[in-house]
Amino acid sequence: MGDPELVQLLTPEGDRIESAVGPDGTEYRVDFTDEEYRGLYRDLVLVRKLDAEATALQRQGELGLWASLLGQEAAQVGSGRALRTQDMAFPTYREHGVLYCRGIDPIMPLSLFRGVDQGGWDPNEFKFNMYTIVIGAQTLHATGYAMGVNIDGRTGSDDGEAVIAYFGDGATSQGDVNEAFVWAGVFNAPLVFFCQNNQYAISQPLEKQTRIPLYQRAAGFGFPGVRVDGNDVLASYAVTRTALDNARHGQGPSLIEAYTYRMGAHTTSDDPTRYRIASEVESWQAKDPIARMKAFLVKQQLADDTFFAEVDEQARREAVDLRERVLAMPDPEPVSMFDHVYPNGSPLLDQQRAQFSRYMESFEGSAH
Amino acid sequence: MATETLTLGKALNAGLRRALENDPKVVIMGEDVGKLGGVFRITDGLQKDFGDQRVIDTPLAESGIIGTAVGLAIRGYRPVCEIQFDGFVYPAYDQIVSQVAKMHYRSRGKLNIPIVIRIPFGGGIGAVEHHSESPEAYFAHTAGLKVVSCASPQDAYVMIQQAIASEDPVVFLEPKRRYWEKGPVDLDAPLDGAYPLHSARVARTGTDVTVLAYGPMVRTCLDAATAAAEDGRQLEVIDLRSVSPLDLSSAYESVRRTGRCVVVHEAPGNLGLGAEIAARVTEECFYSLESPVLRVTGFDTPYPAARVEEEYLPDLDRVLDAVDRTFGW
Numbered sequence: 012m013g014d015p016e017l018v019q020l021l022t023p024e025g026d027r028i029e030s031a032v033g034p035d036g037t038e039y040r041v042d043f044t045d046e047e048y049r050g051l052y053r054d055l056v057l058v059r060k061l062d063a064e065a066t067a068l069q070r071q072g073e074l075g076l077w078a079s080l081l082g083q084e085a086a087q088v089g090s091g092r093a094l095r096t097q098d099m100a101f102p103t104y105r106e107h108g109v110l111y112c113r114g115i116d117p118i119m120p121l122s123l124f125r126g127v128d129q130g131g132w133d134p135n136e137f138k139f140n141m142y143t144i145v146i147g148a149q150t151l152h153a154t155g156y157a158m159g160v161n162i163d164g165r166t167g168s169d170d171g172e173a174v175i176a177y178f179g180d181g182a183t184s185q186g187d188v189n190e191a192f193v194w195a196g197v198f199n200a201p202l203v204f205f206c207q208n209n210q211y212a213i214s215q216p217l218e219k220q221t222r223i224p225l226y227q228r229a230a231g232f233g234f235p236g237v238r239v240d241g242n243d244v245l246a247s248y249a250v251t252r253t254a255l256d257n258a259r260h261g262q263g264p265s266l267i268e269a270y271t272y273r274m275g276a277h278t279t280s281d282d283p284t285r286y287r288i289a290s291e292v293e294s295w296q297a298k299d300p301i302a303r304m305k306a307f308l309v310k311q312q313l314a315d316d317t318f319f320a321e322v323d324e325q326a327r328r329e330a331v332d333l334r335e336r337v338l339a340m341p342d343p344e345p346v347s348m349f350d351h352v353y354p355n356g357s358p359l360l361d362q363q364r365a366q367f368s369r370y371m372e373s374f375e376g377s378a379h
Numbered sequence: 380m381a382t383e384t385l386t387l388g389k390a391l392n393a394g395l396r397r398a399l400e401n402d403p404k405v406v407i408m409g410e411d412v413g414k415l416g417g418v419f420r421i422t423d424g425l426q427k428d429f430g431d432q433r434v435i436d437t438p439l440a441e442s443g444i445i446g447t448a449v450g451l452a453i454r455g456y457r458p459v460c461e462i463q464f465d466g467f468v469y470p471a472y473d474q475i476v477s478q479v480a481k482m483h484y485r486s487r488g489k490l491n492i493p494i495v496i497r498i499p500f501g502g503g504i505g506a507v508e509h510h511s512e513s514p515e516a517y518f519a520h521t522a523g524l525k526v527v528s529c530a531s532p533q534d535a536y537v538m539i540q541q542a543i544a545s546e547d548p549v550v551f552l553e554p555k556r557r558y559w560e561k562g563p564v565d566l567d568a569p570l571d572g573a574y575p576l577h578s579a580r581v582a583r584t585g586t587d588v589t590v591l592a593y594g595p596m597v598r599t600c601l602d603a604a605t606a607a608a609e610d611g612r613q614l615e616v617i618d619l620r621s622v623s624p625l626d627l628s629s630a631y632e633s634v635r636r637t638g639r640c641v642v643v644h645e646a647p648g649n650l651g652l653g654a655e656i657a658a659r660v661t662e663e664c665f666y667s668l669e670s671p672v673l674r675v676t677g678f679d680t681p682y683p684a685a686r687v688e689e690e691y692l693p694d695l696d697r698v699l700d701a702v703d704r705t706f707g708w
């Protein structure tokens with residue numbers, strides 16, 4: 012049955028564990044078809060490849076910044092695939108894998124990182140909120156959204172709605188996140204708090220944020236908490252599916268701590284060699300989420316080399332396509348910075364826009 | 380004489396080091412300030428040399444950083460808090476405005492809260508949202524807080540030490556895009572008798588137009604002055620250094636000579652520092668003015684996406700454009 016502190020359904024060696032029990036006795040298992048197992052593997056590979064392409068684009072000056080998800084693919088694909096169509100997600104700035112699993116074009120967040128806009132998508136259209144860079148703020152937004160689901164009477168059945176809030180281990184120290192826990196509990200919000208504990212908040216290791224395992228915090232706020240192996244896509248799927256379904260059936264919030272590791276730098280601006288040792292990174296390399304899924308597929312004879320080659324080829328094609336479309340992204344018109352400050356405009360901005368346009372015109376034909 | 384050429388960032392680091400050496404009550408606290416040395420490396424090496432009781436890596440919570448700094452100050456410490464970026468100071472806004480700023484007043488002078496809140500501020504580095512803001516007016520509008528900004532390595536070195544020594548809470552705004560600019564720093568400069576923290580200084584003398592700026596815009600205005608000189612116009616550039624309280628004595632003296640005044644800052648114009656400065660200069664120098672005091676500022680929009688920030692930020696051309704317009708009245 013494994014470690015009660017860590018829900019795991021697939022070992023780092025790629026062996027299946029039939030079922031696992033969480034700290035409150037909930038039993039977790041998955042029942043996938045061979046095709047679905049292969050699909051999860053495909054997701055993991057694609058998400059990693061697209062992420063690597065974005066990192067490369069940043070290195071080549073095509074993006075201003077990139078926050079890589081390297082190492083966290085299973086937590087994101089598992090939880091992302093666990094969402095039902097009607098569910099709503101509130102990401103941080105690193106949930107490119109969840110976004111992909113929602114069926115959203117992976118180009119969508121790249122304009123933010125290229126410096127072309129600040130997100131600019133409609134959260135309601137994609138059931139995926141804009142990225143939130145201010146640490147923890149989105150957990151309150153998710154809570155309020157989930158309160159709205161309750162007020163609308165949209166829980167209590169299989170097609171009820173649930174909400175998921177993503178955040179990091181560092182974020183658990185923020186007041187906003189703790190207030191979100193309080194509110195979600197008090198209002199029985201249909202909400203899953205999904206914390207990717209990747210062991211670091213930039214340079215700060217987990218012990219700078221907490222004295223107890225993060226999932227145990229939930230108890231103090233009055234709802235269940237569970238720690239899952241975040242490098243195990245099957246377990247990440249199982250615990251998230253259960254938590255979302257509990258929420259949609261009216262059983263209120265819960266906290267999932269996906270125990271994982273940030274294999275890369277915090278962002279492309281960061282230099283992790285200043286604060287962590289190579290041997291630590293190597294020990295997590297042995298728990299790689301993709302390697303174990305591949306080992307599983309091979310051992311169970313669910314996939315052969317042709318399949319793996321085909322997945323790699325698809326990943327390569329999608330990465331090339333992403334790159335081409337990033338390079339083709341037009342820069343915004345400077346005057347567009349005055350748009351959308353208010354739904355109905357403002358006299359002050361109208362005046363500034365007009366002045367700005369005249370000023371820009373004054374350079375036309377000059378050497379500037 | 381230990382005069383070295385340092386970047387503004389390294390000068391701040393040297394100033395912090397000296398403050399830690401000179402006063403055992405000085406502690407540095409913030410996110411990633413220890414081993415990493417801060418995301419801009421301003422506290423680089425300090426935890427290694429002074430230990431993790433003096434250079435404290437905090438949990439990720441800005442309200443916590445400032446709130447606990449208040450407690451440390453009540454206990455007799457002099458906390459120097461780092462807020463990682465301008466856009467992340469707002470979770471601490473309540474602590475700063477309702478607690479830090481008012482404790483001295485509420486205790487009828489029995490408590491001093493000698494906290495320094497260091498904030499890398501301003502744009503121009505191609506960053507994503509929340510990393511390029513200029514929040515100085517929020518703080519300058521609050522009684523009980525002092526707000527300063529350095530513009531040169533020498534000032535960075537001295538002013539950070541003066542801010543730490545000050546009995547007031549000081550919001551210390553660091554022009555992040557100038558962190559890498561170099562200049563001479565006299566590392567032996569004594570604090571006693573140093574140029575006062577809250578005094579403005581003439582950065583370049585001139586006779587035709589008075590240009591007022593602080594922080595990152597001082598360099599922009601000095602460049603504008605160089606360009607203007609080629610066209611035969613002499614700009615007098617004043618580095619205000621202190622945003623609150625404002626020292627406008629040199630500005631008044633200058634405007635009485637030049638008759639023209641331009642105020643430059645990155646923050647949005649509406650209710651920004653420029654409005655206050657223009658009002659005061661007008662009141663004091665009304666009969667000397669040949670034109671209204673003009674402002675060159677960021678626009679009244681959220682700080683825009685990086686690929687249009689160049690157009691958003693005041694630059695040399697916009698300063699010169701305003702200078703030209705002062706001659707159009």
Ligand SMILES: Cc1ncc(C[n+]2csc(CCOP(=O)(O)OP(=O)(O)O)c2C)c(N)n1
Pocket residue numbers: 105144145146178179180181182183209211212213273277410439441463467470
């Ligand atoms: C309110 C706020 N403070 C500081 C920052 C700067 N910052 C960006 S990411 C980060 C660390 C976040 O760590 P964690 O929550 O563990 O998420 P991870 O980046 O590891 O996914 C910090 C301090 C911020 N974005 N927002």
Ligand SMILES: [Mg+2]
Pocket residue numbers: 179180181207208209210211212213
């Ligand atoms: Mg983290």
